[in-house]
Amino acid sequence: MTGKSKTYNERVNCYACKHFYVTWDAQMPRGCRAFGFKSVMLPSIVVKQSSGVPCMKFVQKEHKGRNG
Numbered sequence: 001m002t003g004k005s006k007t008y009n010e011r012v013n014c015y016a017c018k019h020f021y022v023t024w025d026a027q028m029p030r031g032c033r034a035f036g037f038k039s040v041m042l043p044s045i046v047v048k049q050s051s052g053v054p055c056m057k058f059v060q061k062e063h064k065g066r067n068g
Contacts (some may be wrong), residue, residue: 012044019043019057032057061066 014020019034020043032043034057039046047055 012047012058014044015043016061017055018045018059018061034059 014030017031017032019032021031023029023031023032025036025038028038028040030040030042031038032047035043035047037043037046044055044058054060
């Protein structure tokens with residue numbers, strides 16, 4: 001048993017999503033382009049609290065390799 005809650009595995013990592021961005025707004029520093037909103041919290045948490053289901057618009061960022 002790891003001690004993590006059942007919902008831990010359902011959590012979406014916004015930092016790994018291509019729709020996530022950091023805003024210039026100090027009051028609302030995190031944003032989601034897919035849903036079109038900014039928030040104090042991570043967008044995936046707002047979506048989960050609002051809808052009751054994990055974010056369904058998550059798209060893994062493509063990592064660009066080095067040309068070296």
